Amino acid sequence: MTFHRPRSAPPAGYRLRRLTADDRRALLDLDTWAFPDPHSVDEFEALALPLTWERTVGVEPDDGAGATPGPAGSGELAALHASYPFAEFPVPGAALPTAGLTWVGVHPQHRRRGLLTAMIDHHLERCRERGEALSALFAAETAIYGRFGYGKAADDLRLTVPRGAALRDVPGADAHTVRIEHADRTRHGDLVARLHRAPGLPTAPGGINRPGWATRETEELWSSYWSDPKTFRTGGRESLRIVVVERDGEPRGYAVFRRSLDWQVTGPRGTVHAGEVVALDAAAARALWGVLLDLDLMSSTEPFLLPVDDAVTSLLVDPRAAAPRVADNVWVRVVDVRAALAGRRYQADVDVVLGVADARLPDNAGSWRLRAPAFGEATCERTDDAPDVELDVRELGAAYLGGTSLAALAEAGLVTERTPGTLARASAALGWPLAPACGWVF
Ligand SMILES: CC(=O)SCCNC(=O)CCNC(=O)[C@H](O)C(C)(C)COP(=O)(O)OP(=O)(O)OC[C@H]1O[C@@H](n2cnc3c(N)ncnc32)[C@H](O)[C@@H]1OP(=O)(O)O
Numbered sequence: 043m044t045f046h047r048p049r050s051a052p053p054a055g056y057r058l059r060r061l062t063a064d065d066r067r068a069l070l071d072l073d074t075w076a077f078p079d080p081h082s083v084d085e086f087e088a089l090a091l092p093l094t095w096e097r098t099v100g101v102e103p104d105d106g107a108g109a110t111p112g113p114a115g116s117g118e119l120a121a122l123h124a125s126y127p128f129a130e131f132p133v134p135g136a137a138l139p140t141a142g143l144t145w146v147g148v149h150p151q152h153r154r155r156g157l158l159t160a161m162i163d164h165h166l167e168r169c170r171e172r173g174e175a176l177s178a179l180f181a182a183e184t185a186i187y188g189r190f191g192y193g194k195a196a197d198d199l200r201l202t203v204p205r206g207a208a209l210r211d212v213p214g215a216d217a218h219t220v221r222i223e224h225a226d227r228t229r230h231g232d233l234v235a236r237l238h239r240a241p242g243l244p245t246a247p248g249g250i251n252r253p254g255w256a257t258r259e260t261e262e263l264w265s266s267y268w269s270d271p272k273t274f275r276t277g278g279r280e281s282l283r284i285v286v287v288e289r290d291g292e293p294r295g296y297a298v299f300r301r302s303l304d305w306q307v308t309g310p311r312g313t314v315h316a317g318e319v320v321a322l323d324a325a326a327a328r329a330l331w332g333v334l335l336d337l338d339l340m341s342s343t344e345p346f347l348l349p350v351d352d353a354v355t356s357l358l359v360d361p362r363a364a365a366p367r368v369a370d371n372v373w374v375r376v377v378d379v380r381a382a383l384a385g386r387r388y389q390a391d392v393d394v395v396l397g398v399a400d401a402r403l404p405d406n407a408g409s410w411r412l413r414a415p416a417f418g419e420a421t422c423e424r425t426d427d428a429p430d431v432e433l434d435v436r437e438l439g440a441a442y443l444g445g446t447s448l449a450a451l452a453e454a455g456l457v458t459e460r461t462p463g464t465l466a467r468a469s470a471a472l473g474w475p476l477a478p479a480c481g482w483v484f
Contacts, residue, residue, distance in 0.1 A: 052101055052160040056120060056152075061098045065119070066091070069100070069145075072119040076147025077182075081273045089273065092266035093145065098124040099164060101148075101157050120152040123161045125168075126263060126484055131176065132242030132255045134444045134474040135387025135417060141169045141377075142256065142484045143179040162190045166377055166403060175381035176442070178256070179373050180483045187373055191402050193440030196254045196371035196478040199348040199355065201364040205341050208359040209332060214325035218287040218294065220333055225282040225298055227268035233286065233293040235264075237320050238481075244387075247322050252349065253386075253443040254372045254478035263484075278302040279315060287321075287329040295321035295330045303339055312340035318481040319345055319354070327353040347371065349479035372480045374439040379406045382442065383422035388414045389444070392471035394464050397429025398438060406435055414471070430464035433457040444474025 052058055061069060070086045079086075101121035124145040131140030143165060148157045169177050181187050184194070223229070235257070240246060242255030258264050270282045279300040286296045297319040303312040316334055321327035331354050334343050348354065350368060355361055376382045379398055393413045400406035409429050414420035431448065433441075437456050440446040448469040451457040459465035 050156070050160050050163045053156045055104050056101050056155075056157060056160070057104050058160065058164055059100050059102055060096070061100045061122065062095055065100060068119045069098070069122055072100075072122055072149055073145065073147055075149045085273055089271050090262070090265045090269040092126070092260075092263045093124050094127060094260055094262060097127065097141075097168075098122065098145070099161065101152075101161065103152070119149070121148040121157040121161060123147075123165060125165060125177070126260065127172075128178070128256050128259055130242075130257070130259065131178065132244075132251050132253050133176070133382075133386040133442070134253050134389070135251060136244050136385055137242070138176055138382065138385045139172070139174045140176040140178050140256075141165065141172070141174045143177050144484055146179075146182075158186075159190075163402070166190075166375070169377045170403075173381075175376070175378040175385055177375040177377055178254070178480075179375075180480075181370065181373050184370055187375075188436055190375065191400060191435045191439065192373040192375040193436045193438065193442070194370045194446070195374035195440055195443040196445045196480065197350050197368045198371040198479045199350045199352060200367040200369060201343075201345055201348065201354070203335055203343045203345070203354075203358070203364040205335060205337075205343070207335050207363060209328060209335070209354075209357045210359060212324045212328035212357070214289075215328035215332065218289050218326060218329040220329065221284075221286045221288070222333070223284055223286070225268070225270070225284040230284055230286070230296070231264075231268065234284075234296060234298075237293060237296055237322065238318070240322060241320065250475045252476050252479065253445070253474055254480045256372075256480050256482075256484060258482075267482075275300070278304075282317075285330060285333050287326050287333075289326070294323065295319075295326035297330050297334055299334065301337065301340060310339040310341070312337075314340050314343040316343060316345040319348070319352075320481070321353065324353060328357060331357060347479065347481050347483070349477050349481075351477045372443070372478065374442050376406070376435055376438050376442060377403065379410055379435070379438070380422045380424070383410060383412050384420050386420065386442070387417050388420060388471040389473055389475060390416050390467070390471040392420075392468060394468045394471075395425055395427045395430045396438070396468070397432035397460070398435055399432070400435040403435070416471075428460065430461040431457060431459055431468050441472050443478035444472060445478040448472060
């Protein structure tokens with residue numbers, strides 16, 4: 043597919059440049075301008091960066107903006123962005139090459155001059171060149187990315203579960219042995235990599251994968267995950283711990299967590315901050331939650347980034363007492379409509395013509411005939427037929443992982459049914475039995 047629209051060049055006075063390890067300090071300095079942080083650039087210098095340099099791009103002031111860039115590594119940055127290479131990003135029933143857009147930042151001095159716009163166009167063009175059908179991200183502010191065709195594709199659940207909250211029984215949960223240890227790459231790396239990946243695989247336990255469940259596919263991401271720097275231990279949190287549940291000597295689930303403790307006159311009020319809770323089956327999930335909800339000196343457990351339908355929501359006898367809140371999780375931008383729609387599975391038979399609008403990537407726009415048997419391989423071809431259902435690429439991104447219903451978007455006036463009856467069928471097909479979610483922020 044050709045990229046027809048010339049991307050917007052950086053505004054006058056700026057230029058884009060791929061960054062290298064020599065730019066590390068300038069990059070960290072820019073990042074602390076974009077994301078205020080009490081730690082100094084010197085303190086951040088010690089960190090293992092999760093970035094892939096070949097996919098890290100800066101914007102430098104050029105003569106016109108009152109500053110002249112020096113040679114690579116010496117200049118100040120006005121902006122930067124990067125992306126992670128997710129070769130196997132889980133989509134419904136499959137996995138697709140996806141760019142995980144990240145580290146987007148513009149120096150306050152240079153904001154609202156079009157630098158983000160130029161960076162997004164550059165990013166989308168590079169996605170096309172690399173054959174990445176999707177771009178995904180976590181949004182710092184939800185109002186930023188819709189204009190660029192990203193749709194909110196998943197939500198996640200935040201809970202504050204009181205200590206000792208009752209859980210329903212699951213046969214076999216008591217048969218697990220429990221290890222509670224310092225999290226350590228040498229000791230736990232293999233089991234965490236294997237178990238973490240399992241829910242997102244098309245062959246996931248139960249045969250239904252968890253869309254959006256990205257894994258840390260590069261060595262840089264993996265090293266950064268295990269580095270556990272003090273700078274990230276905010277709010278009195280301890281170093282990273284792990285609980286592993288095993289059955290017959292085989293790890294069946296794990297959760298990473300940190301505790302923080304607050305001594306009050308009424309007694310200790312600690313919090314368990316659980317980073318990711320991964321279980322291969324219901325018994326392992328029940329065993330893990332049993333541990334996380336009953337640690338001494340703690341008064342509550344706060345899991346982060348749970349799928350909205352996580353097993354714990356069904357296991358809790360009194361889910362309301364866990365004060366459930368929902369927040370936006372992964373956002374998705376469909377970069378290549380044909381590859382993206384043909385590259386996932388559908389939960390019902392579908393034969394529909396989607397009329398897609400895409401102001402940024404016009405060769406995505408037009409009528410696409412999507413055909414698939416339930417849970418089988420799909421085809422997506424351009425057609426001259428009139429669309430049954432019309433929508434913007436932003437709404438296609440929102441619906442793509444199966445977590446947002448086309449019919450619900452139609453209720454908001456964002457999707458239009460042209461052929462009666464097709465909206466319900468397309469909506470049913472594009473859904474998925476498990477809600478999408480990513481268990482870590484990238
Ligand atoms: C995937 C991630 O990494 S998320 C992290 C995003 N980064 C941050 O939030 C760090 C702090 N903020 C920033 O660095 C910058 O303000 C950015 C990146 C959000 C925006 O960069 P800018 O260069 O100012 O954006 P740019 O000038 O291209 O604006 C494009 C449009 O988006 C709008 N926009 C920009 N930022 C925001 C925002 N935070 N909320 C709502 N609209 C916004 C602009 O008003 C503009 O609209 P217009 O085309 O109608 O005039």
